[in-house]
Amino acid sequence: MQHLEGGDSEHAHMLANKWMSASKLAELVRTEGLEYKKGKFSAIEEQQLTDAIENFRTQKGLSEDQLKDVIFAKGSQAKDNSFWSEISGALHLRPIIAVYHHVRRRFHPLSAQGKWMPSEDEILQQAVLELGQQWEKVSDRVGRMASDCRDRWRNHIEHRSAKTFGPWTKEEEDLLTQIVTDITVNQGKDMDNDVFWGVVSQRMGNKRGRQQCRIKWTDALSKTVKNQGQKPRWGPQDAFILVHKVDSLHVQDDSEIDWKTLPDANWNLWSPHTLQRRWLTMKRSIKGYEDMTHAEILDILLVKKAHLPSDSAKRKRRVVSAEAVEDSEDDVDDLLLNDPSALTTPAASVPPPVGVADDSDSSSSDSD
Secondary structure, rough: OOOOOOOHHHHHHHHHHHOOHHHHHHHHHHHHHHOOOOOOOOOHHHHHHHHHHHHHHHHHHHOOOHHHHHHHOHHHOOOOOOOHHHHOOOOOOOOOHHHHHHHHHHHHOOOOOOOOOOOHHHHHHHHHHOOOOOOHHHHHHOOHHHHHHHHHHHHHOOOOHHHHOOOHHHHHHHHHHHHHHHHHHHHOOOOOOOOOOHHHHHOOOOOOHHHHHHHHHHHHHHHHHHOOOOOOOOOOOOOOHHHHHHHHHHHOHHOOOOOOHHOOOOOOOOHHHHHHHHHHHHHHHHOOOHHHOOOHHHHHHHOOOOOOOOOHHHOOOOOOOOOOOEEEEEHHHHHHHOEEEEEEOOOOOOOOOOOOHHHHHOOOOOOO
């Protein structure tokens, strides 16, 4: 584990050893200034986990099957062992509960099963009807991971008959904007990071799902609302700012970047997904980028974007701050599997750079 100082070291030790719910983490963010990592695990973190797990297995003289018995222990032994503290300590400021869920997903024998079949949807519907949203029990019935069952139900099955698909109408966009504004800005919260999309979907009469509402807002409506109703266009100034912000992070690979942390009080019209896509477009414009390191790619882009566009002084935007960073959706929902009460307290902190989770059923889910 890397060397830490002062309060950072205390936080790291606490996060690696104390099992805390989403609501408890949020409370410590507010009361003690706790900072911790959220979002997709970076390539470097994945390697650190792999090394830590293998070191534990070697030191304990465990076989691969015995290691899986430790990872998938049930009942009171599930979290009552040194394994989780040791491998969590190998990462920087990752809560042990997040490491627990991530590793169990990674090693789960039912992971990466691909597209859901209609027959599986039928089994899932019947399981939820009989068992309710007890996802571990539903998982045993369906033969899919608990998180996969949860995400499939919430994003595709629940309220399916009431959902509308296809282009959004102006009335729907206006209603979505009103709902998000009512539950965030009008309550002193951040319109990008303090939104529970399950609540938004319910207020829209479940005619649009959680993912539909989230994507429509973050990738289309939010930037227009922030820009006083005018749809902004990506320009050279934005490219300049993005490259220099990425450079300021001092990461070894762009998989470490948490794109949600890049906006600031004067530059926050663009969603994390937009920023990531724009970065990938610039990166892929470099011939031979596949064989280059992140540092080499960044050096080239810094030369290409060395100067702020000359008309930048004339371009002014009135924007709303988006410095707070929300949990990645899989982090939030994994914590909610163990702590449904966390729905009442959105977690928020400003973590060091990490990654961005995708929108697929198997790897992410919406904040509820």
